[in-house]
Amino acid sequence: MAGRLIALLVATDExxxxxxxxxxxxHHDATALAEVLCDPAVGGYRTSVLRNASASRVTREIESVFTKARHDDVLLLYxxxxxIKDDAGQLYLATTDTEHGLPRSTTVPAQFVRDQIDRSYSRRTMVVLDCCFGGAFPRSHVHRAGEEVPVQEFLSGRGSVILTASTALEYAYEIDGVAITGGSTRSVFTEVLVEGLRTGDADLDGDGLVDVDELYRYVYHQVRDRNPKQTPKFDCTFAGPLIIARSPKGPRLGVGLPREVVDALRSPLSAVRHAALGYLIEFVDGEDPLLAGSARRALDQLTADPDSQVARAARSAIASPGQPVSNQASASARHHETVELAVQEAAQREQLNHLFVNFSRRSQSLVERQLGVIDRLKQExxxxxxxxxxxxLDHLATRMRRYSENLLILSGHHLGPESPNPVPVVDVVRAAVSEIEQYSRVSWTTAPALLVAGSAARDLVHLLAELIDNATAYSSPETMVTVTVVEAxxxxxxxxxxxxxxxxxxxxLDEANRRFADPPAIYPGGEVIHRTGMFVVARLATRHRIAVRLSDGDGGDGVDALVAVPADLVRPAS
Incomplete structure (x- = not known):
């Protein structure tokens, strides 16, 4: 019988x-992690969340979960x-009723957690600690300060994986990222953890599964990129891989094949994908069984290729497995040059994406510092x-932050933490208007009493801000830009x-609407440099199935931009 996936999330903020x-x-971290773990496309965990629970309740729940676990269960404790720690250096996890001077009787001792791991029948356990105590850090990062606590020393039980936010609990960080409804923040560590599982980006080898080693490598590099002062740590006693989640993307095309073939198969150019079929046919009829299996899977995936010619060729190759290789291979030979060019082009695109991400992260940090200075000056x-x-100045800096976020969107990354709750439409529109420089030129009608799903709200704000900013930029300063919101x-x-x-x-107009409906790939030196806003809107719209269409304004003056958000992302406000 397949084992169960069980997660216990403990969050204490008061x-x-x-x-x-x-x-x-x-609280926000645990809510976001619970949502992604419960998602059947990711894990389908049986998840329990304890918020601001007493020490006795937390220890009872931990013991209950580990005691009742079966041998083949996967347990995740977050x-x-x-x-905090005592004079002897022993680590304790604080709860809402913890008394700092009485850690042994009013906390959850780390030794207790390790004992539960060692005594549990389950030999597939993972403990994730995002701990902190005291201290403060300047705007954008709140430093969770304290003395160094080597967590692995206390939690290295047999059959367990320990993933911690940093080398010691002194350097776990919170992000000052206010949601559009206000007040929602996430830690750097957990934000990255959730992002990697939710998007599937933590599936580094593209096999459709996320094991703990991949998750750690993903979290490590992402956290270090965003905050070089924080270094996540990892201790694993497993002899083999521990699969903890699935990638919602599924297996990527070309897994298990040579890199140059993978790049060709994933090329946006249908001719290059068609050329790569020759390689696959060679591999299927070759002597390497693993390579042959990977090639067959790739052929199966190509039968659903959006280009009908590629899909038809893949189906033909599957239907005629005994066809002589020489006839098919000759076609591959004729296209080798095309494939090599595609490989170079793919490498350039990957470098461009990395450049986008790195530049965006660096500029965002500077903008946040600038906003902090401006806030202090406004108070004084x-x-x-x-x-x-x-x-x-504040609005200009906010606009600079949006431009920086555009680079993340163009590179395929998400903007960051989603709102844990649905967001009123009026707040979405208000936030979008506040993102632009000429906000005083925008008028909008009262929005209906509707809520937008938290998973789409932040992207919708950014999408609207791009359209409204474009409207103010390409119209006379004496005119107004109007925003109308209705429920269809x-x-x-x-x-x-x-x-x-x-x-x-x-x-x-036709060209813009075509791009909104079917966003093209971004190439080095392409027109994205000149039409960044259009590409950003197209990417965000596609991500959430939002329809965007431009048309002539009434009387032929100006432009109307219509944005239609799917009904499943909207619900009435209670």
Whole structure:
């Protein structure tokens, strides 16, 4: 019988002891992690969340989960909150009723957790610790300070995997990332963990499964990129891989094949994918059984290729396995040059994506620091004229942050943590307007009492901000840009952005609408440099099945941008 997947998430952000600072991240972290673990496409875990529970309840729940586990169960224990230690250096996990001076009787001792791991029948356990205690860090990162605590020394039980936020509990960080509804923050470590599982990016080898080693390598590099002062640590006592999740993307095309063939199969050019079929046929009829199996899987996947010619050729190759190799291989030989060019092009695109991500991360950090300085100046300033100038600087910095986020979107990354709850439409529109420089030129009608799914809200804000910003940029400063929000009869949320600018030619409108419906791949030196906003809107719209269409404004003046959000992402406000 297949084992169960069981997760217990413990989040403590409020403390009765005044020496333990209230935290912003744990509740939101646990909620986000629970959502992704429960997703059948990712894990389908039986998940329980304890928030601000007493020490006795947490220890009872931990013991219950580990005691009742079967041999083939996978157990995941996650803890987010403060960590403290006594004079002997023993580690304790703080709970809401913890008394700092009485750690042995009012906390969850790390030794207790290790004992449960060692005594459990399950030999597939994973403990994830995102712990902190005390201290503060400047804007964008709240430093969870304390003395160094080598967690692996306390939690290295047999058959267990221990993943911690840092080398010691002193350097776990929170991100000052306010959601559009306000106040939602995440830790750097857990944000990356959730992102890797939710997107499937933690599946580094592309086989459709995420094991603990892949997850650690993904988390390590992502955390180090975002915050070089934090170094996640990993201790694994398993002899083989421990699969903890599936990639929602499924196995990637070409897994198990030579790199140059994989690049060709994943090329956006249908001619290159067609050329790579010759390689697959050679591999299928070759002497390497593993390579042959990988090639057959790739042929099966290519039968669903969007290009009918490629799909038809793949089906033909599967239907005629005994066909002589020489006839097929000759076609491959004729296309070797095309494939090599495609490999070089794919490498350039990958380098471009890495450049986008690195530049975006660095510039975002600088912008956040700039916003922090501006916030402090606004609090201290009393002169109305100077305050007005500071508000203009604030909006300019916010616009710079959006431009930086555009690079993340173009490289295929998500903007960051999603809202754990649905977001009112009025807040979505208000947030989008606040993202642009000429916000005073935008007027909008009262939005219907609807909520947008938290998974799409942040991207919808960014999409609308791009359209509204474009409308103000290409219309006269004396004119207004209007935003109208209505609920359609079929339940969709329809948002119209109308300007009174110079408009667009029919050819440009058709081209823009084609790109919105079918976003093209981004090539080095391509037109994305000149039409960044269009590409960003297309990427975000495709991600959430949002329909975007441009048309001439009333009377031929300006442009109307219609945004239709699917009904399954919208619901009435209770």
């Amino acid at each position: 403390y009765q002891d005044g020496t333990l600072r209230t935290l912003a991240a744990p 803890f987010s909150g403060h960590g 300033e009393r002169d109305p004229d100077h305050l007005a100038s500071l508000f203009k 009869a079929d339940g969709r949320l329809v948002i119209r952005v109308r300007d009174r600018g110079v408009g667009m030619t029919d050819r440009d």
